[in-house]
Amino acid sequence: MDRKHPENEEALQSKSLSWCSPCLIDHAEPAPISTNVTLDVGDSELDLDGPSLIERDSFDNELLEKQTEVVIAERADNIDDDEKEDKCGGLHAESLDQEGEQMQNALNEVDSYKSTFSLASKVQPKEDECIQKDKCELGKLDIEDEGSSEDRDLSDSVSTDNTLEDSSEFGRPAPVLAGSTGNHIEGPGGRMSGPSSPLLEQSGGSSALSHRDEDVTAESWRLHRKHVFVLSEAGKPIYSRYGNEEALSSTMGVMMALVSFVQSGENVIRSIYSEDHKVVFVQQGPLVLVSVSRGRQSEQQLRKELQYVYYQIISMLTQGSVARIFERKKNYDLRRLLAGSEKILDGLLNFVDSDPSFLLSAVHCLPLSSSLRDSLSLILQKAITPNLVFSILIAKNQLLTIVQEKAVIEDARLEPADLHLLLNLIRASSAFQAGEIWTPICLPLFNPDGYFYAYISYLDPPECTVCLLLLSTDKEAFYSVAECKRRIEESMRTQNSLQSIAAIQSYSVVQVGVSDLRHFMYKPFDVPDNCKQLTQFTSPEMEAPYSIEEERHRLFDMYRYLHSRIHSSSRPLKLIYHVAEKETLLAWVTSKFELYTCFSPLVTKTSAINAITKLLRWIKKEEDRLFIRYPPKYSTTPNPSKGSRGAKGGSDRQDMTDNGFLSLL
């Protein structure tokens, strides 16, 4: 890469200042970001030539010297947030002050588990309102006032990503107990100095059994890039991504101790930042979910992933029954009900780490000529039975088409997250390939307390790439739903649909015809008159140089990074031009879409802008092929209220509960 590029130099200069200073600058004001950059969103024209902030960034240790970034920021919309934070900060200061000694003890306890966790927590109790940054050397404990933002779980009260070495990265004006992250990459024990690359480690999709059997005291266990734990409020282990939960019960005990200690002060623990780990806590009903991550994912993203884990658990048990179980018996061992489901959760976490659908909260559908998609939809539309509410056709883990019951679609739409959970269930259970499955499933965003009954069957045995998923609200409907499948099979045979589906290829970026463009992800936002539509995104196949898994993960990490900057709650950005060592990325969000592009490193700003204009034109032209434009509907219920949310689900839940869980207690 050309190191004499003017931006690079500029960046080095602008950075050197902040590097030299011994402590982080606590900006009481928003960072000195550029104000006079014009951004013409309407016409898809970008102007990056105006004065703009150039940030350096330490995406990777070895890339340290090689990156520049142009950031055009939106500001002035966070004043409210900041004020709120401010208050929270004050509150905490109070309560923590009083219990400073106790807090110290709790943190010492964490310290003693440092060997397990590498949690370098030397947070000192505060002495006055002014935060003693220099004293708090390594750890940062981020606590939030109870209830203040339970709902906006996507906001993080401190946006600092402690892997950034960047003068504009700082806590909010009054960060809570924020210490300098002290993360000098050059220093000893830098996070990237581990013997194995986290990307390599992650790439092994090895069997869940071996993960379960892992030695939790081994160094290799500690080196996992992202741990996920689920425990009950009584501190009982429920799930661990790596290693057996039993062996980790003391570790989980400490986590629970932290949670309840902070709770006793009427606070909610949200995250702990240490030198090389981020620990994020999510409390959902009687469950506590913890993510311990070495990567540079944002707290916000980790929080969302934990939310997905929670939803997957709920999809198997429903929120109501989980709540009831723990109401009756605080120290109930939920693994009794979840035994056997670990692979589904393992699968979800691997899915989350490799598929952008979760990051973008959007569904990836397979590109398909609209005539073929329409003919498939029509086949589904014709094969119906009472109480059928969704008919979904999936190929290669991507959506071919989805048809919904009229009454249901008016009531609510299928959230991408619910569809992701269904796809994960199908993906994680390769045993589905044999026979026809009939199983209760809860779609937590649709209705966290009701069950649907899912019929799952592959249409092309033995290859098993085309999967039919039919959702009914009637527990007893298996045979009539299975009959729908026969009819669908029949129609597909006469229309030769399976051959047409087998011929479908995801597209190559080459087809876009823009040189230097290597990959992109494009997510259009719903336009108002189309708001019942499923949120979707489109993305070409990952090709060389991203055909190697390791490189693929690296690119995905960069996308995640850009996504976290775009969606930062303290300083959301509209546009990021990020020059990395091996590629140049450009992320752009407008009122109409969100776009992430990856170019070869030699691209210039002008050519990148031209390329994006061309890309947007191409997408517009291909729209009908790339997206499901208008999900078709059918009507299966003479009495529309019957199939709609709540009513039916409620009675089914009762059913399950009475037959099942309550008898166990």
Added chain:
Amino acid sequence: MKKPDVKLVILGDVNVGKTSLLHRYTERRFKDTVSTVGGAFFLKQWGPYNISIWDTAGREQFHGLGSMYCRGAAAVVLTYDVTNWQSFAELEDRFLALTDTASADCIFAIVGNKADLTDECASVPHPEAERDACPCPSPVSTTKSHKQVVKEDAVALYKRILKYKMLEEKQCQAAEAMCFETSAKSGYNVDLLFETLFDMVVPGILRKRAEGLSQTVDLMECKGTGPKSSCCY
């Protein structure tokens, strides 16, 4: 479309090897499985007859569906793991009640799977101490495990089931003939198990046909035998 004449249901705790047994029988091999979700429906051609088989999930999470899978069943296979006493105890505690919806003349088989794991000499009678162990069975090891359930336990259970169903043993099969020890891994007794059961349900199919009557409402509806009728499972 093939119309099933009769239904067979496989019940038993998580991880005892229900799916593996069925795989071994239908695909002639032992392969990696994932814990079953809900229930999986298969159709097996047996001579001129079509037999539907439900491989159910052992997880407590799916307990509520059990009676639905069992409705009208002609045969129920109660499966346990010979190296895990708890899996045997669960049959009576948890699964037997599900069979209340089965056909009145339902045939029961009791199957102790994973026989390959046991070292006959090492068998120990009911280790009470291990009953309250962790709910998840210990991972499969290559070393021989202690046999925790012997065939006499199964025979005794079979007799209790007949009593529960208020059936006379002399009208039914001899208990010894209905208790199997199998290995999905080696294939030991797997064909014997399924084929014995298939042969046993055939007289029931014939009887039903002769009577021209059906046991359930579902069956009533499709007496017209339209080629596309959706019932008769």
